[in-house]
Amino acid sequence: MMKYGLNIQQGAAFDFVALGALNHRLDPGVIPFRKATQCRIYVSGAEFNVAANLADCFGLRTGMVSAMVEYPIGDLIAEGVRAKGVTPFYKFFAHDGVRGPNMATVYSDDGYGVRAPVVFYNRANEAAAELKPGDFDWSEIFSKGLRWFHSGGIFAALSQSTGELTIEAMQAAKHAGAVVSFDLNYRPKLWNVRGGREQAVPIFRRIVENVDVLVGNEEDLQEALGIPGPAVGRESALDSSAFSAMIASVLDTYPKIKVLATTLREVTSASRHRWAAVASIDGETYRSPTCDLDVLDRVGGGDGFASGLFYGLLTGEEPQAAVDLGWAHGALLTTFPGDTTMATLQQVRDLATGGSARVQR
Numbered sequence: 052m053m054k055y056g057l058n059i060q061q062g063a064a065f066d067f068v069a070l071g072a073l074n075h076r077l078d079p080g081v082i083p084f085r086k087a088t089q090c091r092i093y094v095s096g097a098e099f100n101v102a103a104n105l106a107d108c109f110g111l112r113t114g115m116v117s118a119m120v121e122y123p124i125g126d127l128i129a130e131g132v133r134a135k136g137v138t139p140f141y142k143f144f145a146h147d148g149v150r151g152p153n154m155a156t157v158y159s160d161d162g163y164g165v166r167a168p169v170v171f172y173n174r175a176n177e178a179a180a181e182l183k184p185g186d187f188d189w190s191e192i193f194s195k196g197l198r199w200f201h202s203g204g205i206f207a208a209l210s211q212s213t214g215e216l217t218i219e220a221m222q223a224a225k226h227a228g229a230v231v232s233f234d235l236n237y238r239p240k241l242w243n244v245r246g247g248r249e250q251a252v253p254i255f256r257r258i259v260e261n262v263d264v265l266v267g268n269e270e271d272l273q274e275a276l277g278i279p280g281p282a283v284g285r286e287s288a289l290d291s292s293a294f295s296a297m298i299a300s301v302l303d304t305y306p307k308i309k310v311l312a313t314t315l316r317e318v319t320s321a322s323r324h325r326w327a328a329v330a331s332i333d334g335e336t337y338r339s340p341t342c343d344l345d346v347l348d349r350v351g352g353g354d355g356f357a358s359g360l361f362y363g364l365l366t367g368e369e370p371q372a373a374v375d376l377g378w379a380h381g382a383l384l385t386t387f388p389g390d391t392t393m394a395t396l397q398q399v400r401d402l403a404t405g406g407s408a409r410v411q412r
Contacts, residue, residue: 063196071098094131235267
């Protein structure tokens with residue numbers, strides 16, 4: 052099926068496969084870590100979140116390629132992958148009982164009101180950072196067909212070898228006939244320990260040369276790809292003009308890109324946001340509605356948008372409908388605890404087409 056400038060295969064064994072790092076997120080809720088006495092644990096990972104959402108809410112056949120450590124935390128994470136209906140493809144690592152290698156930990160409190168959420172990491176001796184080209188047999192993983200392949204900037208930031216593995220995987224997916232997507236997800240904390248933008252930009256540019264569908268806001272485009280643009284921190288984060296102004300520059304530099312999309316989020320307080328999305332699809336720009344969000348857990352909202360958008364594109368929705376499905380799913384995801392969806396497809400469609408939060412009887 053050729054639509055939006057994308058050649059989307061039919062009849063493949065997998066609708067979607069992601070490459071990335073799996074982790075577990077510790078969340079003490081509204082209590083800051085320095086005063087916390089207990090935490091909830093969520094299985095997470097930016098790339099995994101999209102695969103999990105597409106399987107659990109949208110009913111697609113998805114897979115996850117990652118590192119897995121054979122110890123109790125690895126068991127916990129593997130169980131979370133299975134629970135979401137995602138098929139795993141792991142390179143296994145043995146834990147030495149003391150130092151690792153480890154499955155990464157993300158620490159994230161919720162904040163409240165004027166107190167912003169705080170996110171920090173323990174990615175010391177992370178198994179996923181040791182992944183490198185040659186670790187996976189892509190021809191075997193893709194042997195029964197693949198429609199869509201995805202990875203992201205958080206995984207590429209972990210080490211020099213993870214960026215190279217991302218490129219290897221994308222080229223193999225292209226050879227298998229799949230659409231390739233990438234979420235820039237530029238995280239300064241991750242890149243600062245590797246030398247900052249000077250290290251990030253060259254690998255991101257090489258990755259994006261292989262991409263059909265790119266997700267990232269104007270700050271991502273500037274920081275990860277070095278695309279000139281307006282100063283970040285404008286008066287309204289819901290103003291899409293800065294992103295729209297950069298579209299032509301991105302598409303001129305990377306003409307293989309057919310879809311370029313981002314969320315728009317204006318943070319009034321930790322628990323009150325305004326939310327929208329915009330995308331350029333095959334040369335035309337589409338914008339979602341704007342809504343007010345009462346946020347329970349903001350982590351994963353962008354991945355929720357990406358998964359809804361990808362679902363719309365994979366199933367041949369009209370471009371505006373695909374953007375609205377992404378917007379609606381991302382909005383709903385912020386109303387659930389954890390990084391992955393608890394929404395149903397009907398709930399997503401209802402919100403995307405103008406539904407309200409009135410009680411359903």
